[in-house]
Amino acid sequence: MTKRHVRPYGDTTGDGMVQVSFTLPVPPGPKADGAALQLATKMGLDPAMVVHSHGIGDSFTFFVVYGSASHIVDLDAVTVVEREYPLLSPSEVNGAVRKSLRRKLVVVGGCIGTDAHTVGIDAILNIKGFAGEKGLEYYRELRVINLGAQVSVPELVKRARSEKADAVLVSQVVTQRDAHILNTREMSAAFNEAMGERRPVLIAGGPRFDPLMAGELGVDRVFGRGTTPGEVASFLVHAMKGNA
Amino acid sequence: MALLDLDPDVVATARRLAALAAEPVVDIARAHTTVAVERATLRLAGITGADTGHRAGDVPWVNRVVDTVREQCGLEHGVVTPAFHALREHDLATLTDLAEATAAGQIRYRVPTGADARRAAKAGRTAVARGLRTVDRNRAQRDRLVARHGDPAQRPWIYLIVATGDIDEDVVQAANAARAGADVIAVIRSTGQSLLDYVPEGATHHGFAGTYATQENFRIMRAAMDEVSKEVGRYIRVTNYASGLCMPEIAVLAGLQRLDMMLNDSMYGILFRDINPIRTFVDQRFSRQVHARAGIIINTGEDNYLTTADAVEAAHTVTVSQLLNEHFAHEAGLPDELLGLGHAFEINPEVPESFRLELAHALLARELFPDAPLKWMPPTKHMTGDVWKGYLLDGFFNLAGLLTGQSILLVGMMTEAVVTPFLSDRDLALGNVRYVLNAAAGLREDFRPAPGGLIVKRAHQVLDEAVDLLDRIVRDGLLPAIADGTFGLMKRPPDAGKGADGVIEKADGYLNPASDLLEGAGAPERSASGLMSARRRASAEHAKREDAGSAQGRERPENTEGATK
CATH class of the missing domain: 3.40.50.280 (Cobalamin-binding domain)
Incomplete structure (x- = not known):
């Protein structure tokens, strides 16, 4: 039986762990990593870890971030639009x-x-x-x-x-x-x-x-x-x- | 070193059958012209610009002139003599002036005769020759820049696509890609451009899933990549597309703006765009003559067969198409070193031994065409939203390309079929290529498929199936085979398809100085550079190979490794 309220599953029930990757238009360096952390926190990842970053050219940095999502999914509030016909191959x-x-x-x-x-x-x-x-x-x-x-x-x-x-x-x-x-x-x-x-x-x-x-x-x-x-x-x- | 132990007699038979299948089509191509060939000729003769005052939007001047000539005196004799006769009759300075006068309704075109005809032909030839000299100068300039900046340090060359719709954004993305390791930049075209019967004008900023191919966009990208070439210390090649209804014109514009590679397939437009077969073969021949003159490497589109059909079942159709593309290209004067014959890594990854089958197919292409700069294209059909699996698949694709000595590697994106690539997707994709090329740089030396093993047997089987299919095509005729749906599932009769009304049978007095100057291996009239004589030698080799009957397979060099450098 699925519970009504769920969080993402990393390796332990309820840990909320997710992985995201993104690029910021910021030169690589400590400031860039800090910026990525700020974005992740605003996205609801707390705590967040910037596990990887590298520069793409001089003015962009790519990040991989792991963190625990503070949001909770209410399955009762999930509604999906059922297509009236199936999508066929x-x-x-x-x-x-x-x-x-x-x-x-x-x-x-x-x-x-x-x-x-x-x-x-x-x-x-x-x-x-x-x-x-x-x-x-x-x-x-x-x-x-x-x-x-x-x-x-x-x-x-x-x-x-x-x-x-x-x-x-x-x-x-x-x-x-x-x-x-x-x-x-x-x-x-x-x-x-x-x-x-x-x-x-x-x-x-x-x-x-x-x-x-x-x-x-x-x-x-x-x-x-x-x-x-x-x-x-x-x-x-x-x-x-x-x-x- | 040959690894597949292909039977030279079978290889020779395959080439002989491809030549036989192509022959009637070449005859048809010689006997016809098209509105696009005539427009391309006038573009070589110097016409530029568009009628911005027309109520249907910007209509290129060249379309106004060719359409009006066709209306008033037909194109059976070619556009050149009526146009240059009118130029002289009305004492106009340039073809663009003539176009403006045409739009104003001041010109009445007719096919000149006698001394008028001779004068018009001479003036036309002079103008076209001037255009070809620009093409020749660009070719020489490319040679100089390659000598100065150098070719990529490694094979395969790394080929990357940009497609933003805005040429200025394309330049930014292309420059970043080149700095990150791309050797060849392709600007993909706006959806549907291949079905436009004119070439848009000017710099464009609003394409659909791609950027319009225009002369100005070509110039902008080439100029930007010349700057980047200096910076990165290697010559960055620029690619665009000569498929569709304007193949000949786009080929001319590419030659005038020193593009380096062009997508140009003999049957893609027919099969995948429903363009009239005759139109395609006529346009293809002329466009390839122009590419030969310009020293542009063509890229053929065999990948498309594998995305529409099963890549194992249809493997031999790739070989057949490569052989036909090779023959049509040689016939139009393109030497082996300009034949970027295509193939792709499209076998369903769930198929057991799929990687070994890919190696067999890729190695077959390598050994059949040892001197051609083969273009190796990444998985698209079996890429899903699972980007991690896609990244792994692209890694295997890169390894297969390296192991089988492919010449040009189109970089696969893990987000294929998901989104247009992010900046980071390109960066990660190039990282994937760099890792494989670095980690396995010399692995080809150790790659020796077991004699009689799966790879060798599979390659032989595909070649045999290709010979069988070619045999059937020779019996049925290539055009009827296309009409019957032999290729993929598409039935394309010779009298149907888009652009059919733009095909004109040549009259006895047909004159086209561009065709006259381009016939015969695209060799320029003036003194030949060292490269040129190498090209001549290569063409002579082909002639020998094709004439020599069944023994010629052995004439090819034993060492295929040298061929890819």
Whole structure:
């Protein structure tokens, strides 16, 4: 049974021992070590020990500090946001698609309107990927059609229909006069009009989107800054299951 | 000394197959030009600057001119004669003046004929030759500075990446890295630059996870590293990236600003960026001709295969890509000493004997390409947030690089895949390299894999698999093989991909003085330095090796140790 109140464990229950390392913009020397000690104390390490320091160039010093954290964790006060869908590895995504669709899942993507910034859509779709994760092209069971920049909404709808897209990803970087919001609304309206219930899963992404805006934009999901291909792929699997 | 006992006949077969696979692609590359090749030519001829008044933002003048020429008279004959004819017709002093007049709608381009054509061709050739002389001067200047400051005391050279997005910050980080032991500084580019069909202008301060490659940024970094070279007493080399839609132009800018190494892979853009295959092969050939002239070491991108596929299963695709890159490079005039063929330490550390397998793969590359400055790249795929495990893995990577005689070692960061490296991460990473290079400096002397042991057997197996794959590629054709997804999982048909509309089939009267001056091993027109004649000898060696059929494997030097110095 875990206790409600816990402290870090070094080698004895309740000793609170932690290790941190950091750099200060201070030349190496006794003064630097003193500065590190002060920071550690302010971080709640008491007592703190600077066990190692060395200069990086003339004006920086790197420290390793051990100390006892004076803070106590209240496990009852720990709340975590449960993601509504699990984060899957590429092989899990492939397996799930094979099992639920028995064919490849078709993804059509592009930048709509006059937006020529394909950085976002390419980070998600290109095999090169983003943040150490491969893009959707890497997934064996996904068929990716990247239409690139400045795709018109009618063209996107037409292509999504001819490719029998299961999902459509649009990226919007330019936000002048709320262009990203207007373009995305136009896109979702066009899909609803043309295909109604049978429309593909619609996903919008871009650095200035708020993930809470999905309903307002008429899309199924909005991804904001820092989204990785794996998160998008995992959501696609989740959305497929919802529709099945 | 050869440690793997590779069969020279198998090695020769591998090279012969790579040449056969590449041949039809080289023919296609010769028969086409691209908007990027034409822009690169005008950049050599002296055009600079950008149209800052354009409503789409800064458009480089060279794009305005090439786009307008294409619109009005096509690029089948090359941009040079229409541009230089218009220059004379309108009595303008410079190409930049011509660009301004073009933007103002005052120029009507046409392909000149007769005496007009001859005059325009001559003027174009003179201008391009002037640009190439700058490239030649930079090369000679590099030789002088290397002689003055010296090369790094050790092999491998230590290669370190900086990437802040702001060229001024990059300079600070690069200078610190050089003082801490880095020999080569690479400025990684802003995300997505490879897909821009123009080269941004000026000094830049706002990149995304990297800094834009521009002529001015190149100049700033080179000038700063010249200062640091004096201070640290060795020549600090500067690296950037010639991949993407602007390969030829960026290669020219690198030559004009005395960069020392450029990332330049024959198939990376096709496979990993979905750039049109023809566009890539045409651009690649021209850019490599420029690199050959500039004495720039190319770095190829075989590491990418291993991050997308399993590093054991796909080991032979690295060898195949190295052999293709070697052939394309030789064909474009690059000698062995400028071939920084790549490979990487990417085997899952949970695999039993993973370190011995890494040694086998690394040693195979070393013995297949004894004279090439191989680039050895650190683990990225199996780096997790566990920075301590990452630090250990990087230590093993460094040891493998040292034991197998790698030439350029890209320093691994324990915070790979966690954050952009902290100042302290770089410092600790360099400490790791220094420890291994110092503690095991001469260990290569004692490293003798057992004959018939796992390392030797594994190397033979990878080479055999590479020969099988090359055989299949020769049968299917390289372009169809790329279209079918032979490399990684990517299917890239020759008529699709980004930049396809920038490919133009050359007409009979096509003229490009840059291509004319660069054909033939990149040798300058004027007197050759000692190094130049060494390069010529090296090229002659290749020609011999490639022509000599199955016996040529034996012509290579027995002593591989000497080759890495």
